[in-house]
Amino acid sequence: MMTPESWHCIDCGYDTAPGCYDRAKMEKALAASGSVISTADGVDQTVDDRSEIYMVRDKVWRQAGMGPNSGCLCIGCLERRIKRPLKLEDFPRRHPLNTMPGTPRLMKLRGQR
Numbered sequence: 146m147m148t149p150e151s152w153h154c155i156d157c158g159y160d161t162a163p164g165c166y167d168r169a170k171m172e173k174a175l176a177a178s179g180s181v182i183s184t185a186d187g188v189d190q191t192v193d194d195r196s197e198i199y200m201v202r203d204k205v206w207r208q209a210g211m212g213p214n215s216g217c218l219c220i221g222c223l224e225r226r227i228k229r230p231l232k233l234e235d236f237p238r239r240h241p242l243n244t245m246p247g248t249p250r251l252m253k254l255r256g257q258r
């Protein structure tokens with residue numbers, strides 16, 4: 146999985162991946178461990194019910210004024226930017242990021258529990 150510069154929502158600062166390393170931390174971990182990061186190196190990346198890691202369709206992301214490397218947005222700020230509630234169709238169903246655990250509001254949007 147790619148590691149963004151920061152997992153914090155660029156609008157409100159919400160940490161969308163409290164169990165994951167951002168780029169700086171990841172690079173440090175990589176430097177310390179050689180090349181390959183594994184959980185054996187103590188670099189546990191966890192995605193759980195505090196995480197808002199997801200993928201929406203390009204169109205939705207662009208509507209929010211975002212590009213491929215613009216950073217992260219939490220669900221609340223994404224909805225505020227596109228001025229409507231997100232819906233199931235906004236999330237590409239088969240995308241791996243949309244099969245991971247997430248906050249209750251994210252799971253509900255994606256029709257998961």
Ligand SMILES: [Zn+2]
Nearest residue numbers: 154157219222
């Ligand atoms: Zn936010």
